[in-house]
Amino acid sequence: MEVLFNEQDLVDSICIYIAVKESIEPQHVEVDLEFHPSLGFAASTLALGRATRLYEQDIIDAVAVYLQDYHQFITDHLQVNLSFSEKDGFTASIQVLNN
Template sequence: MEVLFNEQDLVDSICIYIALKERIEPEQVEVDLEFHPSLGLTASTLGLGRTARLHEQDIIDAVAVYLQDYHQFVADHLQINLSFSEKDGFIASIQVLNN
């Protein structure tokens, strides 16, 4: 099975991920997604005056945490690929592996 996340789904996942780490509400987190040719996808976050910079693996972890905590997927059974295009923006393609 494949699950597709659009840019808003990615932002929501990152908000929840940062909120869990910082022990704040997801609504208190701001996210700015960026694409750098040399770094790939990154995210800058701001929550209660604290900033954080997430790289691709952090964003992948955020998606896995979101799917595990909110939709009962098994994080170890997810293969998450991030991409960016001018046409589609930021996207995550998630393959759910059957083990």
């Protein structure tokens, strides 16, 4: 099975991920997604005045945590592939592996 995330889904996942780490509500987290051809994916977050930088693996972990906590997926069975295009913006394709 494949699950597709658009840019808002990715932002929501990161908001929840940071909120859990900081013990705050997700609506208190601001996210700015970034893609650099030579450096890959990153996200800058701001939560109650604290800035955090997430890198590609952190974003993948955020998607996995979101799918586990809100949709009961098993994180070890997820393969997350991030992508960026001018047309679609930031997206993720999540393969759900059957084991």
